Amino acid sequence: MIQHTSHNQDLIKLLEEQLGKDVDARIIREVAEHMEECPDCRVFVDSVKQTIKLYRVTEKETSIPDNVSERLFKVLNLNR
Amino acid sequence: MAEENKIEKQLIEKAKNGDKTAISELVHRYSSRIYSLALRIMRNEEDAEDVLQETFIIMIRKIHTFSGRSSFYTWLYRVAANVALGKLRQKKHIDSKVSIYESEFETLRGSGLHNWPDQLDSRINDKQFRECLKQAMVDLPENHRAVFVLRDLENLSTRETADILNISEANVKVRLMRARLFLRDQLMHHLKCMEGIR
Structure with missing residues (x-):
């Protein structure tokens, strides 16, 4: 019986995203199980997940600066 | 949400008829998100x-062609992404149909994995580390960068990303994985240089 830890669930989500939800769920679970037990695979997945997280933290959404917005409305000939 | 959609639909209809107040409202609603995406x-x-400017110029010219099959922001994102990628291609003469770095991507998997540091979050305020993150994004091929930005930073689905970039979902997945690996490898390289990790 597979224990769905939160780590395991994260892995399944990542695999589903990558492989597509149309792939047999059993295959996804088996790959996830292997990856949980394989240190190399685990570090691999963790490193990719951490890379994404780092970019999400450092590349936060930028609000449009006021002067940029002002020029935009001017170019479009619109009132702000 | 339904009320909000109704208001937006009305705004779009008015904008299609040249109503400047409605157009202004649409520009207000989406200019920050489009600027952020463009950046x-x-x-x-x-x-x-x-x-940003070109996207909204096109929006005003072409809004009458918006059929409502996709959401308005997906339509606008598609315009912005195409404008952005077009500009990058003009600059670098990139052939969008050729997947460059193919051979380089092949060698990325698994390199130095056992040395991946545990706590990278603590380096987030390190100026050099942040520069490395930025540079890796600059070095990432544009077509892959666009997929990474839309999927991992803008949180769009594979379907929406494929729709915006006019590529297949399978292609989105391939480019996304390659982009993630490329960025991961660049960080690894930087960390090796910084700390002499072998």
Whole structure:
């Protein structure tokens, strides 16, 4: 019986995203199980997940600066 | 949400008929998101502003062609992404149909994995580390960067990303994985240089 830890669930989500939800769920679970037990695979997945997280933290959404917005409305000939 | 959709639909209909107040409202609603997207793809403020202006010029000219099959923001994102990628191609003469770095991507998997540090979050305020993150994004091929930005930073689905970039979902998945690996490898390389990790 597979224990769905939160780590395991994260892995399944990542695999589903990558492989597509149309792939047999059993295959996804088996790959996830292997990856949980394989240190190399685990570090691999963790490193990719951490890379994404780092970019999400450092590349936060930028609000449009006021002067940029002002020029935009001017170019479009619109009132702000 | 339903009420909000109804208001937006009315705004779009008015904008299609040239109502300047409605057009202004749409520009207000989406200019920050489009600017942010443009900045993430273009990597500099001047080019991002060009993309922003061009996107809304096209929106005003072409809004009558918006059929409502996709959401309005997906339609607008598609315009912005195409403008941004077009500008990058003009700059670098990139052939969008050729997947460059193919051979380099092949060698990325698994390199130095056992040395991946546990706690990278603590380096987030390190100036050099942040520069490395930025540079890796600049070095990432544009077509892959666009996919990474839309999927991992803008949180769009594979379907929406494929729709916006006019590529297949399978292609989105391939480019996304390659982009993630490329960025991961660049960080690894940087960390090796910084700390002599072998």
